[in-house]
Amino acid sequence: MNNSIEISVKNLNLWFGKFQALKNVSIDIPKNQVTSLIGPSGCGKSTFIKTLDRMNDLVDNVKITGEVRYQGTNILDSDTDVVELRKQIGMVFQKPNPFPKSIFDNVAYGPRVHGVRKKKNLNEVVERSLKAAALWEEVKDRLNESALRLSGGQQQRLCIARLLAVEPEVLLMDEPASALDPIATSKIEDLIYDLKKDYTIVIVTHNMQQAARVSSNTAFFYLGELIEYAPTIDLFERPRDKRTEDYVTGKFG
Amino acid sequence: MARNRYVRKLKELRQNVVDMGALTQQSVEGVLIAIETSDTALAKRVIANDDEVDKFDRKIESQCMTLLALEQPMARDLRMIATSLKMITDLERIGDFVVDIAEEVVAMGKPIHIPVSATKFNELVADVKSMVADSIETYAKGNVQKARSFEARDDRIDFLYKNIVENMVNALAQGKCSTETVSDVASLLYIIRYLERIGDHAVNIGNRVCYMEEGDRRYLK
Numbered sequence: 124m125n126n127s128i129e130i131s132v133k134n135l136n137l138w139f140g141k142f143q144a145l146k147n148v149s150i151d152i153p154k155n156q157v158t159s160l161i162g163p164s165g166c167g168k169s170t171f172i173k174t175l176d177r178m179n180d181l182v183d184n185v186k187i188t189g190e191v192r193y194q195g196t197n198i199l200d201s202d203t204d205v206v207e208l209r210k211q212i213g214m215v216f217q218k219p220n221p222f223p224k225s226i227f228d229n230v231a232y233g234p235r236v237h238g239v240r241k242k243k244n245l246n247e248v249v250e251r252s253l254k255a256a257a258l259w260e261e262v263k264d265r266l267n268e269s270a271l272r273l274s275g276g277q278q279q280r281l282c283i284a285r286l287l288a289v290e291p292e293v294l295l296m297d298e299p300a301s302a303l304d305p306i307a308t309s310k311i312e313d314l315i316y317d318l319k320k321d322y323t324i325v326i327v328t329h330n331m332q333q334a335a336r337v338s339s340n341t342a343f344f345y346l347g348e349l350i351e352y353a354p355t356i357d358l359f360e361r362p363r364d365k366r367t368e369d370y371v372t373g374k375f376g
Numbered sequence: 377m378a379r380n381r382y383v384r385k386l387k388e389l390r391q392n393v394v395d396m397g398a399l400t401q402q403s404v405e406g407v408l409i410a411i412e413t414s415d416t417a418l419a420k421r422v423i424a425n426d427d428e429v430d431k432f433d434r435k436i437e438s439q440c441m442t443l444l445a446l447e448q449p450m451a452r453d454l455r456m457i458a459t460s461l462k463m464i465t466d467l468e469r470i471g472d473f474v475v476d477i478a479e480e481v482v483a484m485g486k487p488i489h490i491p492v493s494a495t496k497f498n499e500l501v502a503d504v505k506s507m508v509a510d511s512i513e514t515y516a517k518g519n520v521q522k523a524r525s526f527e528a529r530d531d532r533i534d535f536l537y538k539n540i541v542e543n544m545v546n547a548l549a550q551g552k553c554s555t556e557t558v559s560d561v562a563s564l565l566y567i568i569r570y571l572e573r574i575g576d577h578a579v580n581i582g583n584r585v586c587y588m589e590e591g592d593r594r595y596l597k
Contacts, residue, residue: 332448359454360450360451360454360591361591361592362451367451368451372379372453374379
């Protein structure tokens with residue numbers, strides 16, 4: 124694995140009330156690589172990814188212990204600036220969720236919130252972000268149309284462009300292609316592959332072939348535990364743990 | 377246990393490879409008896425048997441491609457399918473060498489005169505026979521320990537092969553062969569070459585079984 128670590132998680136435990144959703148998870152997420160998280164429903168992978176940008180703070184009765192080190196600090200500390208953190212570590216969700224605004228305003232939304240006002244600067248950032256999200260050619264002549272008129276795959280790429288506009292370091296993707304058809308899915312996968320040059324990407328997926336295709340490293344979660352974390356080719360060709368073997372061969376349960 | 381249909385298809389695939397192996401092994405043993413007894417009728421039956429080996433090859437390749445295309449096999453399943461797909465080529469090649477040997481037996485049509493000590497030839501025959509049998513058993517049972525012994529056993533086969541060739545060339549050079557036995561020497565040189573190659577394919581199978589069981593790609597080199 125790459126020596127340069129973007130996020131280092133140590134002994135992470137998370138409870139929703141009395142239910143322990145994450146059990147002593149330790150994992151290093153390498154910089155400028157794609158890391159996939161796989162596992163059956165309820166295994167904790169989505170809970171884990173949400174911890175990386177403090178999205179679980181929004182849940183009642185949540186208790187978290189351990190450490191998530193990013194840029195030298197433990198982001199779980201109470202004095203973390205969560206708004207600034209989420210600018211640097213952005214998330215894309217399963218269902219594309221564009222704002223009911225124009226394509227342009229969706230992408231310009233983040234920069235405006237962060238103080239960019241000049242039209243010229245906004246034009247630049249919107250074009251750059253849409254290009255990086257491989258959407259520019261499809262929408263450049265209709266930037267003022269409602270984002271809701273785009274197809275599902277375009278909406279998802281728009282959401283990625285919206286993230287890129289605030290110049291994050293890390294992209295978290297929670298099943299970003301599960302609501303899309305195969306062609307839109309392959310566009311998202313190509314995009315993920317291209318984006319890793321500039322970003323660290325963590326992706327949760329139920330689609331093991333997708334994990335195999337897009338990621339350098341894959342982590343298998345089960346019942347809140349990180350069971351196995353290895354280069355993707357090793358995890359799918361010769362997993363060490365029987366539970367991983369049973370899961371990737373589809374013989375679970 | 378989920379994916380019952382898939383698991384059944386994997387078992388069928390493995391059983392077919394074992395059956396193809398048993399058929400190939402039967403051919404190897406048959407042709408070795410044919411050499412020993414100069415039984416041209418048996419040699420011809422062995423030649424005919426190769427069609428069955430070839431049918432298995434095509435059937436198993438098709439099964440593998442269907443599993444790969446439709447089931448997205450992973451981990452141990454993927455390694456088993458990949459190993460099977462490659463191993464049937466080794467078995468098919470062993471079958472072809474058996475045919476080549478059988479054709480020599482048919483062409484000679486009489487007991488072979490071995491112009492050098494028969495001991496080493498008999499040892500070579502016994503070693504190749506047991507290697508083929510063991511290679512198929514290692515696949516069927518996933519016996520890595522036995523598969524690992526194949527390289528050393530193949531070294532022994534190579535040694536015997538070279539030794540017999542050297543002795544026969546010397547016998548020829550020293551004029552120890554009559555006009556009649558010279559053609560036997562030529563046939564025998566072919567036969568031992570084919571046997572040595574059969575040993576190489578058995579080694580390939582052993583290495584593939586090690587990969588199938590342990591997932592270490594170094595075995596594929």
